[in-house]
Amino acid sequence: MTQLLVNLKINPNLHIKNPQETELGKKIIEYSVILIDEIGFEQFTFKKLAEAISSTEASIYRYFENKHQLFVYLLNWYWEWMIIRIDLNTLNVRSAKDRLRIVMGIIVDTANRNTAIEFVDEEALHRIVVTEGTKGYHHKWVDEDNKEGFFLSYKRLTKQIADIIHELNPKFPYPKALASMLIETANNNLYFARHLPRLTDLSGEGADLSDKVTKMLEFFAHHLIPQEEMVNVPQE
Numbered sequence: 001m002t003q004l005l006v007n008l009k010i011n012p013n014l015h016i017k018n019p020q021e022t023e024l025g026k027k028i029i030e031y032s033v034i035l036i037d038e039i040g041f042e043q044f045t046f047k048k049l050a051e052a053i054s055s056t057e058a059s060i061y062r063y064f065e066n067k068h069q070l071f072v073y074l075l076n077w078y079w080e081w082m083i084i085r086i087d088l089n090t091l092n093v094r095s096a097k098d099r100l101r102i103v104m105g106i107i108v109d110t111a112n113r114n115t116a117i118e119f120v121d122e123e124a125l126h127r128i129v130v131t132e133g134t135k136g137y138h139h140k141w142v143d144e145d146n147k148e149g150f151f152l153s154y155k156r157l158t159k160q161i162a163d164i165i166h167e168l169n170p171k172f173p174y175p176k177a178l179a180s181m182l183i184e185t186a187n188n189n190l191y192f193a194r195h196l197p198r199l200t201d202l203s204g205e206g207a208d209l210s211d212k213v214t215k216m217l218e219f220f221a222h223h224l225i226p227q228e229e230m231v232n233v234p235q236e
Contacts (some may be wrong), residue, residue, distance in 0.1 A: 010080065011075060013148045014073040016061055016064045019064075030079075034052070035048060037125075040131075041132045071136055072145065075153075078128075078129050079157045080153050083121055095162050096167040104214055107183055107217065158180050159176070160176060165221075169226065185216075194209075195214075
């Protein structure tokens, strides 16, 4: 785990100075997650962050150009953490069907916190992704951000899942679309169940809701991928 986390790298275009390399930078990341989780992205400002970490706005601007850049940095952290969790949990699983089932659980699950990095609360970060994650790429200047590689981690995560879908059924024509749909559907239905219940068939809280969302993803995957053409690596 520790070695994998050492290799967790965020696109350098998303920061002026790498926050992982200094105590102040780590504090900026830690309290950004706490504040955005508490008050939301719109109300979040560098002034409020500076007060929370007993520093100055100028010190924060030495790491990030603006709060949008910081927000997308946090999203990239989350996507990279998901990639690592998928790698770890599917490492010795030969069946593509079983790996896809594990992936769907990881997409939804927030319980497996990474204690090796104390300055990032992945559970709080997951709540941010569910509630406000689309704000990182649903905006007018998304094409400019894309050219800077701001979403490479999300693309890697989607490809990682799409590759499993393709292995499961090489004839399935929409592996990338299904991969991104599973991620977005999980987040949307977690959000709807908590805030807009008429937009979903699911209800509940905590682990109960997570289990329901996971089962829903499994249902979609099972019915969208033609079963008669499914291919699995045989178990030894």
